[in-house]
Amino acid sequence: MLWLLLLQVLASCLWLGHSEVVTDFTSCPQFFYEGITPNEAFAPNNSAKICQRYNDQYHFATLYDRTNRIPVYSAYIYQPGHGPPPHPWFFVEPQLIGKTDLTEMKRESVLIAEHKFTLEQIKESQAVVEDYDGLISLVRGHLSPSGHQTTKDSKMATFTLTNIVPQDGSLHQGAWNNYEFDTMVKASEGCTTTYVITGAVPGDIYIAGGRVNKPSHIWSAACCVMGEGSLKAWAAIAKNDENQVRPVTLGELEDRLTELYGQKRVTLFDNACPRQ
Template identity: 55%
Template sequence: TFPNDVLKPQNAAYICQRYSNSYHFATLYDRAMRIPVYSAYKYQPGSVQRPDTWSFVEPQLISNNNLKEMEREWVLIGNQNITIDQINASQAVLEDYEKAIFWDRGSLSPSGHHDGRGSKTATFTLTNTVPQDINLYTDQWYKYESEIMSKYSKDCTTTYVITGAVPGNSYISDNRVNIPSHIWSAACCLNGTEPMKAWGIIFENTNSDANTTHLGELEEKLSTRYSRGNVNLFDSACPRQRISRP
């Protein structure tokens, strides 16, 4: 199940991220902030090398077209008669990030958590991207994505992940793209069909430290940040008050 509507912004778009005729993960996107609220996916790391980092945009956010698959800006402009103004009206474009010196393009659903070239490539859509502190991106967040996730999911049959961003008060690109104040991630691990353990983590969008915690604590922190009610990220069967079931 997806998170409840507490995280949902007013100008939201649900995107099934489609690339090369296949769906790879799901994103709740904030058209006004031009960043994703969260991306949800299965944790399936594999040995396939990271592909070239193309940056895609989402035609489904552009009015008056029937395109259902992410595409590069120049293809839409050259082949579909879509203008850059139509594209950037409700989503970020590559130009927004090119002059953001202190911010990296952080993927909420990262390529390293997917197996297969198509799934990895799909993560490089800008609707899966937030401005992430460049030091956090290469230090603590990288450690969480690569080391801690691998450790915690080692005994899991299936691991479901939701990674999100809390909107902040600052922007890049002349107030076009919001800089999140916090970036968070949660996972629910199944042994067969039984939820066995769950965990979460939340970082300030600086090069900050954070400790992995139980799912319930992360949900409480997000509930406080959003102040719209209680956040529920996963089904109630996922353990809340400790990482592993007793």
Template identity: 60%
Template sequence: MLGLLLLQVLASCLWLGHRTPPNDALNPKNPAWICQHFSNSYHYATLYDKDRRIPVYSAYKYQPGNAKTPDAPWFVEPQLIGKNNLKEMERQSVLIEQHKFTLDQIKASQAVYDDYAQLKGLNHGHLSPCDHQDSKENKTATFTFTNIVPLDSSLNKGQWHTYESKTMPKMTEGCTTTYVITGAVPGKLHVSQGRVNRPSHIWSAACCLVGQKTPKAWGAIAENDKNKVENLSLGELENRLTKLYGGKKKVTLFNKACPRQ
């Protein structure tokens, strides 16, 4: 049985607790490992950078379905607000009105609604996309500020959307289970008066099971100011990320069972 994936937080996420995480080459100085919890269930996992206020990456199972895209509110993550017993993502208004947090307490370690309200030329770029999930609950759980980055509008609506909606279905033909890690490389620019990092690149890697055959894997990367996606092998993507993250430690996203070529 293939032992893949995902990130260190998955050791505590019940549904993928046996999986092998990527190495720590991408870990930021001030990380948070989040089991994304909504409607009493775990849905995917995120490694979050509390200083830059963006996710490093989100890891999930690719399971597209016909459920309608929800008119969901945007959530924040109580787990990032000091010591409390709240495990489920929640609207910031609920945290303020019902749980007596202040807005400053919420903003200290994560992005909030106002950070994305005045974006120009940028969109809410999901790392775990709504359309890669099947149920209403799974889709709704992707609408959290710990799962998005400021993404170039033309890219988000153009070639990155094409990768998510057309390339992924084609690549996963014949796969029984597909695991995905999608991330963002921190950039030198910021939005919201310096509060939120604008990534220089967005990337995605996938590894899938094909019955009892050798698994297959692939990757993609795009600069966050161009409407262009480069399709790569898993090995090529790992090498590219190793350089983008300074080259001090080689990036390894999946274990050796996933082919690099």
């Protein structure tokens, strides 16, 4: 009986180590400073924690809102790298569909042709490519952008619809792009490791026939480890209908998110990260 119990425990550990949609982020704690995740103050009831896995590696972590079909946030380590962007196709998450042994993001066409899922099955739990077809003033906005990743695989992994929100096109190409690729470069000078959490606040507008929520705000926060273990932090927030980004302290962002969600106090990082 003892050997059977040990086998069951070992099997459970192996499954947890290879899962992607998980009960917590213990499979990929490296994307959070000190392994401390944001609190549950803004977690929706029908959410899923995803250790974003591509080509047998974890590349970032996402809390996903199955009801609004957008990510609540994506957490990653800021490691910008050069090189062309990957092929512009988009993945979906098989494990959001239901019981399956597929542990990595896949293209819809692969799930349908090779694994016998239907498009309707995929659409029940997440956004699909057709939801973003025909957008006029909105674009596919990455919460974890490919330009903040260093390898071809890590860049490719950001092209999953569980990391995408409908983002105002002018904001995406303008002030938010400046924040991602100018402000972040300057702010992270002197950092040995920069932990980033970027999120979206659900709004009142939906696209794709009511399937996918258009966020009211996009926000981002960073906690940077410097030499000898000292820390600094910064943050930003933008309304998702205008081309303007407001720089704020980490504490000010947590205050604003607490107001926007109207629930318990929001905390994004371990208490050691400076709020002012």
